[in-house]
Amino acid sequence: MALFVAGLSHKNAPVELREQLALEEDKLRELLRDVAATGAAREAVVLSTCNRVEVYAVAEAPGEARAAMFRHLCRHRGVDPAAVEAALYTHLEGDAVRHAFRVTASLDSMMIGEPQILGQVKDAFALAQSCETVGPALHTMFTQAFAVAKKVRTETEIARHAVSVSFAAVELAKKIFGGLAGKAILLVGAGKMSELAARHLVEQGAFPIYVANRTWARAQDLARALAGTPVPFDALDAALAGADIVITSTAASEPVVALDRARGAMHGRGARPLFFIDIAVPRNVEASVNTLDNVYCYDIDDLRQVVDANIRERLREAQRAEALVEREVARYLARLGDVEVIPTIVSLRERLEEIRAGEVRRTLARLGGASPETREAIEALSAAIVNKILHAPITKLRESSRAGSSRSWLDLVHELFALGRK
Amino acid sequence: MHAILMNLAILAYVVATGLAFAYLVERQEWIHRLARVATGAGWALQTTALVALGHALGRPPLGSLPEAVSVAVWVLVLLEMWLERRSGLKVLGAFVLPIVLVFSLKSAAAHQQLPEIVPTLSGAWLWVHIGLALIGIAAFALNFAGALMYLLQERQLKARRPGALYYRLPDLETLDRLTYRTLALGFPFLTTGLVLGVLWAGAAWGSVFAFDPLALLSAVAWVIYAGTLAGRAAGWHGRRAAYFAVIGFAALVLTLGAGLFLPGRHG
Numbered sequence: 001m002a003l004f005v006a007g008l009s010h011k012n013a014p015v016e017l018r019e020q021l022a023l024e025e026d027k028l029r030e031l032l033r034d035v036a037a038t039g040a041a042r043e044a045v046v047l048s049t050c051n052r053v054e055v056y057a058v059a060e061a062p063g064e065a066r067a068a069m070f071r072h073l074c075r076h077r078g079v080d081p082a083a084v085e086a087a088l089y090t091h092l093e094g095d096a097v098r099h100a101f102r103v104t105a106s107l108d109s110m111m112i113g114e115p116q117i118l119g120q121v122k123d124a125f126a127l128a129q130s131c132e133t134v135g136p137a138l139h140t141m142f143t144q145a146f147a148v149a150k151k152v153r154t155e156t157e158i159a160r161h162a163v164s165v166s167f168a169a170v171e172l173a174k175k176i177f178g179g180l181a182g183k184a185i186l187l188v189g190a191g192k193m194s195e196l197a198a199r200h201l202v203e204q205g206a207f208p209i210y211v212a213n214r215t216w217a218r219a220q221d222l223a224r225a226l227a228g229t230p231v232p233f234d235a236l237d238a239a240l241a242g243a244d245i246v247i248t249s250t251a252a253s254e255p256v257v258a259l260d261r262a263r264g265a266m267h268g269r270g271a272r273p274l275f276f277i278d279i280a281v282p283r284n285v286e287a288s289v290n291t292l293d294n295v296y297c298y299d300i301d302d303l304r305q306v307v308d309a310n311i312r313e314r315l316r317e318a319q320r321a322e323a324l325v326e327r328e329v330a331r332y333l334a335r336l337g338d339v340e341v342i343p344t345i346v347s348l349r350e351r352l353e354e355i356r357a358g359e360v361r362r363t364l365a366r367l368g369g370a371s372p373e374t375r376e377a378i379e380a381l382s383a384a385i386v387n388k389i390l391h392a393p394i395t396k397l398r399e400s401s402r403a404g405s406s407r408s409w410l411d412l413v414h415e416l417f418a419l420g421r422k
Numbered sequence: 423m424h425a426i427l428m429n430l431a432i433l434a435y436v437v438a439t440g441l442a443f444a445y446l447v448e449r450q451e452w453i454h455r456l457a458r459v460a461t462g463a464g465w466a467l468q469t470t471a472l473v474a475l476g477h478a479l480g481r482p483p484l485g486s487l488p489e490a491v492s493v494a495v496w497v498l499v500l501l502e503m504w505l506e507r508r509s510g511l512k513v514l515g516a517f518v519l520p521i522v523l524v525f526s527l528k529s530a531a532a533h534q535q536l537p538e539i540v541p542t543l544s545g546a547w548l549w550v551h552i553g554l555a556l557i558g559i560a561a562f563a564l565n566f567a568g569a570l571m572y573l574l575q576e577r578q579l580k581a582r583r584p585g586a587l588y589y590r591l592p593d594l595e596t597l598d599r600l601t602y603r604t605l606a607l608g609f610p611f612l613t614t615g616l617v618l619g620v621l622w623a624g625a626a627w628g629s630v631f632a633f634d635p636l637a638l639l640s641a642v643a644w645v646i647y648a649g650t651l652a653g654r655a656a657g658w659h660g661r662r663a664a665y666f667a668v669i670g671f672a673a674l675v676l677t678l679g680a681g682l683f684l685p686g687r688h689g
Contacts, residue, residue, distance in 0.1 A: 175579060178595030271659035290580065294660050302582040309584045
């Protein structure tokens with residue numbers, strides 16, 4: 001009986017092949033039921049996302065089970081099995097556990113730390129449960145994988161730093177203002193990206209929103225969509241003075257916010273910083289505005305640079321996450337190994353306890369009028385001897401299972417102590 | 423006895439500083455926990471050292487400048503631990519502990535000989551004068567650390583190219599609030615301490631500043647902090663306030679340096 005994972009992912013298979021193999025839920029059900037019916041595998045979970053198609057399974061003959069399941073998949077989708085076979089990777093036992101942990105913790109994702117994969121694995125697991133193809137082995141493994149994924153998320157920063165321009169802008173705003181509650185947003189010009197950034201800011205508590213546009217009707221429309229207030233374009237100076245975060249995205253060929261205008265907006269605003277998010281090309285805010293004290297001005301290229309830096313930071317964090325996963329895999333396998341030898345340890349203890357109890361009973365019967373102290377001493381003595389004798393073999397069994405060589409030791413112990421069949 | 427304890431305390435501070443820097447780079451939770459334990463251990467050792475010293479001297483260990491600096495360090499570490507716990511500002515140690523280290527090494531170097539107390543130095547007011555000024559100095563050390571963090575983070579944000587510190591340091595608002603609060607905390611202590619010093623000096627020596635470099639320089643530091651506080655009230659903030667916090671602390675360090683190296687009544 002062996003645990004394995006076989007599949008293909010964005011790492012080694014082109015998107016054409018992945019999209020051909022990706023399955024909808026009812027097809028997945030069919031595949032899982034087929035596995036259960038034919039007995040190709042004892043347990044199976046199938047994970048199918050746009051970046052990977054993977055089969056986690058427990059089978060007597062992993063090679064055959066893998067071949068059977070992918071044959072089934074290929075037949076379904078009319079894909080050439082040879083093409084799939086060439087792109088398949090397979091991991092066995094400990095390596096399969098490591099792979100499951102890494103995938104679930106988003107360390108194997110195209111964008112490291114992306115949050116969707118955990119939900120996708122959970123869905124795949126739930127689906128297999130509903131098809132009754134999850135047994136003890138996969139159940140323990142995936143439950144642990146979910147726990148490890150959570151740990152990776154909280155103890156490292158792989159999911160922390162924004163990898164999209166609009167979220168990067170929100171994070172920058174937080175680094176400047178601390179909390180965003182009650183910070184006024186001014187949108188100058190309309191556009192999908194500025195609207196998205198504004199929505200993200202609002203989610204963080206930013207309020208109120210003002211919308212300025214050369215076309216009054218568009219200002220009104222966007223203001224309505226964002227629950228904001230339209231302001232006339234000629235009143236821009238007043239609006240700037242009241243704003244904390246300004247998102248500019250007009251198609252103007254000349255800067256809308258020149259240095260003087262920005263300086264005017266800073267006049268008499270006290271300690272409040274002003275943050276320009278300029279996503280227009282050509283830029284709407286003059287570059288020199290950034291030199292003003294307490295003014296921060298990011299254009300679209302700056303935001304992209306921040307995103308690049310965030311990704312590099314995530315990759316650095318990923319190394320820490322990998323080490324964490326490695327430790328968790330080792331711990332998991334050790335525990336699994338213990339599970340393997342525990343029945344033997346239990347029957348060994350029972351066997352010796354049986355002998356001890358029997359001998360003590362016989363001795364005490366012969367002694368007749370022994371005092372309670374004597375009886376107690378005999379009990380304690382015999383128990384101590386048994387424990388001393390058991391200590392070495394039990395330690396040896398635990399160690400051997402961790403080293404992956406428990407099989408021969410288990411047999412030996414059963415033989416030596418006549419423990420009967422396992 | 424107190425010398426051994428003090429050396430052990432300094433050793434703990436060295437370890438804590440190293441760990442605090444390691445935490446800044448590595449961001450591992452356990453490193454921060456160790457740094458906190460080392461800081462706490464150093465502080466506990468320093469407490470016992472100061473008690474032992476006070477016991478040996480038969481008076482508060484504030485009679486000479488090295489002693490007083492050591493007590494200032496003690497207050498600073500206490501404030502740092504409290505603030506870090508309260509605000510969750512885990513990188514604070516990396517900015518405060520180096521200051522702790524420099525000052526405790528400096529005071530320990532001068533600690534070897536126990537100075538005889540000058541006969542004119544006596545009376546409860548003297549201890550209050552020194553004690554209050556020391557609390558002020560400790561608060562201003564934190565003020566300096568906060569300002570330094572502010573300036574570093576502001577530089578990162580202005581440069582628009584985030585480096586490692588961008589991720590490690592908290593937001594500008596938090597840092598600005600930290601510098602403001604430490605200023606507001608330190609100033610009344612320093613002021614009262616100085617006023618008492620002036621009054622007491624007038625009574626003891628009949629003259630106030632009479633060629634004592636420490637008294638003159640501390641007056642300069644006081645003027646800088648008073649100016650910053652007035653500026654804050656007038657709407658100063660951020661970078662300018664942070665620069666003044668740095669200059670003010672430089673004046674304080676110079677004051678203490680003058681006290682340690684130049685001849686004067688503060689010995």
